[in-house]
Amino acid sequence: xxxxxxxxxxxxxxxxxxxxxxxxxxxxxxxxxxxxxxxxxxxxxxxxxxxxxxxxxxxxxxxxxxxxxxxxxxxxxxxxxxxxxxxxxxxxxxxxxxxxxxxxxxxxxxxxxxxxxxxxxxxxxxxxxxxxxxxxxxxxxxxxxxxxxxxxxxxxxxxxxxxxxxxxxxxxxxxxxxxxxxxxxxxxxxxxxxxxxxxxxxxxxxxxxxxxxxxxxxxxxxxxxxxxxxxxxxxxxxxxxxxxxxxxxxxxxxxxxxxxxxxxxxxxxxxxxxxxxxxxxxxxxxxxxxxxxxxxxxxxxxxxxxxxxxxxxxxxxxxxxxxxxxxxxxxxxxxxxxxxxxxxxxxxxxxxxxxxxxxxxxxxxxxxxxxxxxxxxxxxxxxxxxxxxx
Amino acid sequence: xxxxxxxxxxxxxxxxxxxxxxxxxxxxxxxxxxxxxxxxxxxxxxxxxxxxxxxxxxxxxxxxxxxxxxxxxxxxxxxxxxxxxxxxxxxxxxxxxxxxxxxxxxxxxxxxxxxxxxxxxxxxxxxxxxxxxxxxxxxxxxxxxxxxxxxxxxxxxxxxxxxxxxxxxxxxxxxxxxxxxxxxxxxxxxxxxxxxxxxxxxxxxxxxxxxxxxxxxxxxxxxxxxxxxxxxxxxxxxxxxxxxxxxxxxxxxxxxxxxxxxxxxxxxxxxxxxxxxx
Numbered sequence: 065x066x067x068x069x070x071x072x073x074x075x076x077x078x079x080x081x082x083x084x085x086x087x088x089x090x091x092x093x094x095x096x097x098x099x100x101x102x103x104x105x106x107x108x109x110x111x112x113x114x115x116x117x118x119x120x121x122x123x124x125x126x127x128x129x130x131x132x133x134x135x136x137x138x139x140x141x142x143x144x145x146x147x148x149x150x151x152x153x154x155x156x157x158x159x160x161x162x163x164x165x166x167x168x169x170x171x172x173x174x175x176x177x178x179x180x181x182x183x184x185x186x187x188x189x190x191x192x193x194x195x196x197x198x199x200x201x202x203x204x205x206x207x208x209x210x211x212x213x214x215x216x217x218x219x220x221x222x223x224x225x226x227x228x229x230x231x232x233x234x235x236x237x238x239x240x241x242x243x244x245x246x247x248x249x250x251x252x253x254x255x256x257x258x259x260x261x262x263x264x265x266x267x268x269x270x271x272x273x274x275x276x277x278x279x280x281x282x283x284x285x286x287x288x289x290x291x292x293x294x295x296x297x298x299x300x301x302x303x304x305x306x307x308x309x310x311x312x313x314x315x316x317x318x319x320x321x322x323x324x325x326x327x328x329x330x331x332x333x334x335x336x337x338x339x340x341x342x343x344x345x346x347x348x349x350x351x352x353x354x355x356x357x358x359x360x361x362x363x364x365x366x367x368x369x370x371x372x373x374x375x376x377x378x379x380x381x382x383x384x385x386x387x388x389x390x391x392x393x394x395x396x397x398x399x400x401x402x403x404x405x406x407x408x409x410x411x412x413x414x415x416x417x418x419x420x421x422x423x424x425x426x427x428x429x430x431x432x433x434x435x436x437x438x439x440x441x442x443x444x445x446x447x448x449x450x451x452x453x454x
Numbered sequence: 455x456x457x458x459x460x461x462x463x464x465x466x467x468x469x470x471x472x473x474x475x476x477x478x479x480x481x482x483x484x485x486x487x488x489x490x491x492x493x494x495x496x497x498x499x500x501x502x503x504x505x506x507x508x509x510x511x512x513x514x515x516x517x518x519x520x521x522x523x524x525x526x527x528x529x530x531x532x533x534x535x536x537x538x539x540x541x542x543x544x545x546x547x548x549x550x551x552x553x554x555x556x557x558x559x560x561x562x563x564x565x566x567x568x569x570x571x572x573x574x575x576x577x578x579x580x581x582x583x584x585x586x587x588x589x590x591x592x593x594x595x596x597x598x599x600x601x602x603x604x605x606x607x608x609x610x611x612x613x614x615x616x617x618x619x620x621x622x623x624x625x626x627x628x629x630x631x632x633x634x635x636x637x638x639x640x641x642x643x644x645x646x647x648x649x650x651x652x653x654x655x656x657x658x659x660x661x662x663x664x665x666x667x668x669x670x671x672x673x674x675x676x677x678x679x680x681x682x683x684x685x686x687x688x689x690x691x692x693x694x695x696x697x698x699x700x701x702x703x704x705x706x707x708x709x710x711x712x713x714x715x716x717x718x719x720x721x722x723x724x725x726x727x728x729x730x731x732x
Contacts, residue, residue, distance in 0.1 A: 130628050219634030232625035236647040246633035293629075300633065 069142075070336045071104040071127070071304055072188060076136035078119075078126045082409065095408045096122040098360035100136075101435070104304070109330065109337040111351030111368070113344060113383070117405060119360040120340045121227075124306045127338070128222050137162065139188050140222060141303065147207070148214045155211055159204050167196050220250045223297035227309035229289035233281040239292055240277040243267065246300045262299060269332075270295045271325060287318035291325070298329065306338045311346060323350055344387055348372060356380050359416040360408055362435065366442040376438060376449040378421050399452070415447065423452050465727045472723035475716040482713055486533040493526035497683050506699040516701040518692065524702060527683040528709055534684045535672075536713075538595060539664040542602035546664075547657055549603070550610020555645050557611065558618025559637065569615070572608045580605040581670060588676045595678060602667050606660055613656045617649045624648075651728035658721035662714045669710050685710050 077100075079093040096119045104110045112120050126133040129149045137146050146162070147155040170180040177197045184190045196203045226232035233242055244263045246252075253259040264274050270291040281289060290310065297305055307326070311319040327350065329335060341347050347354055347368075354371045356364040356379065364377040375381045382399040401420045406412050412419050418428035428447055435445040466472055485492050494514075495501075501521035509516045515524040557568040575583075584601040591597045621627070622645070630640050671677050672686020680687065685706045692702030 125628075128632055130632060216634055219632070224629065224632045226625045226629060228625055232629050234624075234626040234630075234644055234648070237643075245630075245635070249634050249636075249639075296629065296633070 068105050069103050070106045070140065071338070072137075072139040072186070073103070073127060074101050074137035074139070074186070076100045076123065076126060076138065077134045078122050078131060079134045092409045095360050095411060097126060097133075098408075098411070100357075100360070100362050102355055102362060102365055104336055104338060106303075106336055107330070107334050108352040109339055109350050111347035111354040112338060112340045112357060113342060113347050113354060114357035115342060115405060117408070118357045119408070120342075120357055121308055123357070124224070124308050124338060124340050128224055128306055129218070130224070140218060142188065143210070143214065144188070144192070144207070145214060145218050148211055148218055152208075152211075155208065156204075159207055163192060163196055163207075164200065164204065167193055216250060220246075220252075220300045221302055222304045222306070223300060223302040225290070225293050225297055225305060225307045225310045228313050229286050229293055230313075232293055233289060233296075235281055238278050238280060239267075239272075242281070242292060243295045243299055246296060250300055252300065263295075266295045266299045269329070270298065286314050287321060290314060290318075290322055294322075294325070294329070298333070301333070302335070304336050304338065306340065308340045309342070310339070312341065312343060319346065326350065344383065356383070359405060359411055361416060361445065362443075363417065363445045364443065365435075370439075370442055374450075376442065376444045377417075377446045378423055378448075378452040379417050381452045382422075415445075417446075421452075423448060462727055466723055469723055469726075471719055475719040475723070478712065478716040479720055482532055482536065482716075485529055486536040489529045489533045493523075493529040495523035495526040497522060497526040497530045498681055499523075506695065506702070508699070509701055515705040516699070518688075518702045519695060519699075524688075524705055527688060528685065528706055531683040531685040531688060531706065532709065532713070534595075534678055534682065535665055535668050535686070535710075538598050538602065538678070538684075539661060539668050541599045542668070543606060543657060543661045543664050545599060545603035546606035546660070547610050547653065550607050551614050551646065551649075551653065553607065554611040554614030554616075555618045555641050555649070558615040559622055559641050559645055561619070561622075565615075568611070572611050575604075575608040581667070581674075584667065584671060585674070585676060588671070593676055593679055598668070598671065598677065602664055602671070605667060606664060609660060610656060613652060614649060617652045618645050621645050621648045655721060655725045655728060658717060658724055662717035662721065665710065665714055665717070 076097055077095075078097040079095055081090040082092040082094060083089065084091050098119075100119075100123055102110070112123065114120050122131065125131045126136075127138055129138075129145075132149060133146070137144060139145065144162075147158045150158055167180060170183065171177060174180050174183060177193075180197075181190050181193045184193055192203075237245075240260075240263050243266060244259050247259060247262055253262055263277065267274060267276060272288065272291055272295065276284075276288075281292065284292065290313075293310075310326070311322050314322060323346065326337065330337060337350070339347065339350055351368045353365070353367050355362045356371070356377065358379050364371065364375065364380045371380065372384065375384050379401075382401050385397065385399045399422060401422075403420050406416070406419060412429070414427075414429040414431055415421070415424075415433050418424040421428065425448070431447060433445045433447045435443055437443050438449050499522065501517060501523070503521070504513065504517050505521045506519055507513060507517045507521075513523050513525065515528065517523055518527070553568060553572070557565045584605055587601040587604065588597055591600075627640060627644055630644050635644075668677065668684070669686030669689065672684040672688075673690040675687070675690060677684045677687045688706040689703050689710070692699070692704075692706070695702055
């Protein structure tokens with residue numbers, strides 16, 4: 065396990081069932097997040113961009129287990145957290161499927177345990193396989209023991225800043241209750257004085273003053289409310305913060321303030337951000353790396369510079385061409401995508417982007433493009449990467 | 455919060471009808487709390503000199519077939535009726551709030567099971583349910599409270615469940631979960647405080663109908679056992695003398711109507727002021 069990877073998401077899937085009829089039979093699945101894998105290094109900011117309805121928020125919520133994912137592995141800080149929030153029975157089933165069955169099947173296929181370990185593609189699962197083959201029973205047992213303790217640890221380590229600062233604060237609670245609640249629940253403080261000192265400290269750090277403590281949320285502006293939301297998450301001393309469109313509900317001038325605040329807090333607390341946004345300017349400002357999502361899948365994942373310099377996926381190219389250019393002399397060539405985003409209930413065959421892709425060929429509707437590394441640190445899911453030029 | 459309260463007070467008192475009905479209701483509350491202060495006679499003493507005497511300066515509301523002063527009986531009856539109805543509603547509202555918020559917050563299978571059970575209670579005629587309980591356990595004040603309370607549990611559960619579901623959509627519930635708050639605590643500190651306005655409104659409106667339920671049980675002879683007066687029983691007892699001595703029935707009936715009407719208008723006023731749409 066590399067030490068600098070904080071979050072690793074493997075094949076995350078979240079389907080929402082569509083139910084109808086008297087017996088509420090499931091007639092279809094909304095494939096909100098469909099096989100998403102990426103990793104986030106400690107201390108970096110990863111931007112997750114895509115248009116409305118592409119599953120960015122669902123992905124963020126599933127990672128924090130505010131929705132229970134349909135499938136997939138979420139590894140935080142070197143620990144598989146995927147089964148933490150499942151019931152005992154389901155957690156056992158998950159571990160059996162994820163580890164026991166998988167490893168046993170691979171063992172039959174590759175004949176030796178070392179070969180299995182060698183053929184696993186990521187560090188975490190290699191280590192898991194090693195532990196598993198040493199003592200299968202004890203391995204599962206140990207994982208189950210960690211479940212309840214892991215839950216509260218996960219809830220402390222991973223936090224979220226929400227899009228709408230108006231509905232994310234309980235209108236009946238004072239600021240000190242909203243901010244202090246997390247510390248109290250997670251037992252970070254021993255008594256009231258300590259809690260008060262902690263709240264004061266955090267409020268100052270996010271740019272609010274101590275006399276805001278006993279006010280109610282409705283007495284604040286949008287930007288200030290978002291600061292309260294940040295303080296609420298920050299008091300737990302988290303490692304990962306998922307910012308779900310954290311600035312899109314704010315004025316542009318306030319947006320800059322909040323982004324700068326997030327930036328300085330990141331340096332101070334060594335935070336890792338997963339920054340979900342639809343505004344490319346915001347993403348460009350704050351991210352180190354960017355993942356582009358389309359219809360529940362990540363289509364391109366690379367560093368910010370590479371993405372803005374040399375986008376490879378046609379969808380990314382089209383997105384980039386939509387950024388307004390302030391220079392009137394330089395008339396940019398816009399790539400206008402035709403049609404609407406297809407329904408995630410019934411996504412297109414082959415490459416999900418092919419019905420709208422300007423360079424789509426016949427093969428695109430048949431073959432699903434693999435999400436693979438084309439250049440160093442530049443992953444793309446396209447059969448013809450880089451063929452669409454600006 | 456205090457500014458919110460002031461705003462609410464100003465809005466509520468703007469309507470003169472609200473003020474009048476609140477005052478009437480407060481007057482009846484005072485009567486219920488201090489009946490001995492208001493009643494001119496003992497409600498149980500029979501006066502052999504005046505059977506069924508019409509309203510006069512001595513007996514403002516007349517006397518009944520045993521010569522008991524109707525005004526005094528009404529005053530003590532108001533105490534009984536208000537006590538039974540309010541206790542029943544307190545019982546029903548607490549139970550209904552717990553059931554409704556749990557059902558609405560958890561949703562899914564839990565919600566389905568609870569709500570089908572509530573549906574079954576709704577399907578049962580409420581007065582018959584109360585009759586059944588009283589017939590089974592006897593007509594004591596405690597059983598009356600439980601019987602009437604049970605009638606109102608499904609009503610509260612439904613209302614509270616509906617608003618719990620809408621409160622649940624708010625991001626602050628998600629954010630409470632994201633800091634590791636337990637479900638029971640989310641219901642207590644995030645859901646229930648935010649449904650208080652709906653709670654107040656349904657409390658008052660159901661309170662008035664609970665008074666009517668109590669009166670109907672009394673009318674059917676299943677209220678507080680005689681000779682202790684309740685408004686419903688007085689109406690029922692006077693029924694036989696409706697033509698010869700209408701005042702025996704008229705005055706208790708009138709008082710029931712005035713109390714229920716005033717509570718209803720106060721309830722409507724509360725709803726109008728607490729409704730965020732206005």
